[in-house]
Amino acid sequence: MTEAMIFFLMGLMILGSIIALESKDLLSSVIAIGAVGFMLSVIFLLLRAPDIAIVQVVIEILTLIILIRVTISRDIHIIGDTREFLPFALNMVLLVIFFIIAAEAIRNMPAFGTGVSKxxxxxxxxxxxxxxxxxxxxxxxxxxxxxxxxxxxxxxxxxxxxxxxxxxxxxxx
Amino acid sequence: MIYVMCLALFVVGLYGICCKKNLIKIILGFIIMDYAVNLFIILIGYRKNGIAPILDKTMDVNKFALSSVDPMPQAIVLTAIVIGLAVTALMVAVCVRIYERYGTFDITKIRKLKG
Incomplete structure (x- = not known):
């Protein structure tokens, strides 16, 4: 049950991050990152880490204040946000390669939820x-x-x- | 499998750093990577059906040691989160200065040196 909840929240986090990065308006992307941080706090709570959850909430509020302070007074609308095609395609290929290699490395780790370090x-x-x-x-x-x-x-x-x-x-x- | 989800979150942050032109978006990508790494370290220390590492008066210490989640990653992540906030504040300060000088957050337009 806990794992299903964590899975669901992590999916929402990935979705929120993509929205934050792809949004055309800077203020809404900052708010999306705030939602991602609070979901992270809930995940910490589900993982039996109440101290971290409290610290994450406080830090998230401070980050939001800092970022909103930067973005709110500046009237910026982004039109072409992503870079040109060739570096973009190259970047995507590199990211996919990185993902595959790192996923392969993660497979050799001990399974999720098995015990405490020595x-x-x-x-x-x-x-x-x-x-x-x-x-x-x-x-x-x-x-x-x-x-x-x-x-x-x-x-x-x-x-x-x-x-x-x-x-x-x-x-x- | 849950680790791979965490890795996907990390890659989304890396995508923001690599492919975005706006400085604020790059900072947001950095923050997402920060979240992913913290979450990954906490996930490693999780034990199935574990309890939080806080002792109760009625609890036996040995039984507690066998059923609690790992306190070490939590202690380390606690410091890492605060450091992440300080680094974010520093980056935002640099961005504010760049905006005052160049009038834009677009990194492809911040090319010219101005003495």
Missing amino acids: VAFPYLSRGLNDTGSANIVTSVILDYRAYDTLGEATVLFTALIGAITILRREAKK
Whole structure:
């Protein structure tokens, strides 16, 4: 049942992505990408990842705000959006080749829904005693792999400093 | 099979990056690829009929460890989603500046150097 739901939602996600990329109006494509993100959040919920689902909703709203801020004030109607024929055909051939090779590689992976990696087992069995957190995801990001989170914060602030620097009105004397 | 659907989503995003002329559409393609990769990592950690990796007071720890889904991919994706937002914000900032200078989002018209 869960898998059927995930399948259905993923089909809708692919459809929404195609609509977002092919729409003539920029604002409607941004709204389509918002729908795709919220469907992704529901899929995370079905996959028993409530933390990720909450974060995805928040991040999706922020992304929508940023993108709408860019597109709404500019009156743009795209007519010829896709590139010329020859690069387009070449791109499609390359994409199909990529898809076939990657699908072949994915076939050798363990089947969907089979168990937990070896790394995760000690976290699951000892997490409560080691860290005192009932939520194992929290204990992983804030205790076992806290350096990873520190690096993430570094990347985040670097990217934000870059954005602020680019958007600054005038250079410092 | 469910992995192949995820791969199809990734290829749709790649198509947006390769074949679109508009800068905003290219950013949207990047966001779609981001979604696909995050979803793929979470799908790998799923266990059939599993429970969320959150302990209950009444639950036995050993039984919990045998029935929970994998917490590792979830922790990693949690950081990856936030980084994705920051990178998107940076790209959008660059796009705003390009629009102010050239008056268009069309990448085939943004060719001339202006000092």
